[in-house]
Amino acid sequence: MEKFSFKRFFRVLNWFLRTNSKQLLMWFAGAATCVFLLQMIVTLTGVVVKSSGGNTYTMGFTPENYKHALFVVKSIILVFMSIASLFVLSGVFRQLNKKQKAISFLMLPAANKEKYWVLLVYVTVAWTLCLFLGYVVADVLRMVIVPMFKDLPYVSTLTDPNLFFVVTEGHVVQKITASVYSLISIIWVHSCYIAAGSVFRKNGFAIASAGLLLIVALFEKVWTKNFGSLISVKDNTLSVNYLVWVVVFVLLAWTVYNYRLSYRLFKNFQVINNKRTNL
Secondary structure, eight states, X not given: XXXXXXXXXXXXXXXXHHHXXXXXXXXXXXXXXXXXXXXXXXXXXXXXXXXXXXXXXXEEOOHHHHHHHHHHHHHHHHHHHHHHHXXXXXXXXXXXXXXXXXXHHHXXXXXXXXXXXXXXXXXXXXXXXXXXXXXXXXXXXXXXHHHHHSSOOOOOTTTOGXXXXXXXXXXXXXXXXXXHHXXXXXXXXXXXXXXXXXXXXXXXXXXXXXXXXXXXHHHHHHHHHHHOOSEEEETTEEEEOTTHHHHHHHHHHXXXXXXXXXXXXXXXXXXSOXXXXXX
């Protein structure tokens, strides 16, 4: 049964999602509640705005200040959601830490590849989708409720183009290079947290975060000193050092190694493992 079957994969995925539906629902509800409360607190608190007629100050939002405040709130929320997503990635095998759950999952009539991909999809797609849907629901509720009580416009942080900054200048090849580098970097970070979560039963998030911060800081210091910045933006113009392709290929090789390590550990996964690692 080592040959990958999409039919078996979707059956296992469906079973796994139903089994963990309460956990996903809690994350969705928690994300929606936190986002809504934070947006409403900032909206109802208001800011100090100088009137056009003199030195008088009043509490409240102008439409532009309202948009700016939402942008700030959105940035803060995205930071916390990103951290939450990385924490989930670092627990890719967390659902198997309990003996009964591990037995139930490992005994399913499916290939190792299918079960491993179910775990990857669960921590990468299902959890992220729950957080995203929670944000959407909260944003829509705030967008509908606020204009009913305040003289403010309907503003969605998901669609308003004024809330995003886009680099408009730069050669198309440089833009493509920067996009490829950004994509590979994100996948590499994903693989690092997956690998850390596969090796360590506990503290995978802390270990992966500390390791990545150290690696990135050292790389930035050494590389900048010898070759300059990889990618920079000045006066809305993109500049790319084409040695970035060397970094891209190194990250690709590292990423493949991380996923292979994770999968090999899963194939050898035992119901009872070391308390700290899955080695």
